[in-house]
């Protein structure tokens with residue numbers, strides 16, 4: 001992939017705008033989350049200098065190594081946890097991240113709620129849906145999504161703002177994005193975290209409000 005981080009950000013943003021213009025219910029702006037797993041701090045700084053403020057990491061440990069110093073320098077930087085969370089990392093996750101995209105089971109909902117209460121925070125969270133029903137993938141089964149969202153809200157007091165999904169690899173993602181959008185309506189949540197480097201334009205056409213883009217901004221991970 002050619003170009004600097006700043007140039008790649010510009011072309012991702014342009015592609016997002018074209019997709020939004022094709023979206024039936026009127027153009028709206030999706031949040032671009034620059035996924036920096038595997039990227040060095042210098043590359044993240046280049047993105048910050050180009051105006052990017054929303055970042056995603058999928059591991060608490062890696063984020064804890066890279067982000068506290070950057071957050072001190074850029075107070076409006078917002079960090080999204082997009083990878084699986086273990087309950088013994090919930091405290092650290094609540095301290096470091098601003099949005100959690102991967103509430104995928106009761107135990108994590110409870111652990112996050114406890115740690116948020118302790119920290120006096122109520123971070124926005126997404127419920128992760130296993131939209132392809134894949135055995136190896138995390139997430140709530142589609143049929144149980146609305147009930148789980150309700151439990152997160154009523155039993156745990158979590159501030160659930162949307163659903164997150166990762167469609168099965170190697171399949172056309174559109175139907176899975178559309179299905180996730182239907183589930184969100186049924187569950188009464190407004191936001192949809194879906195779409196990565198290969199399919200963010202399709203995701204936006206189908207209603208994504210948050211896209212998680214790594215490779216198209218930071219290049220191939222080694």
Ligand SMILES: *Cc1c(COP(=O)(O)O)cnc(C)c1O
Nearest residue numbers: 035058082196197212213214215
């Ligand atoms: C790595 C990752 C992404 C970004 O993937 P790219 O294909 O590099 O854009 C998005 N979402 C999740 C959950 C990821 O782990």
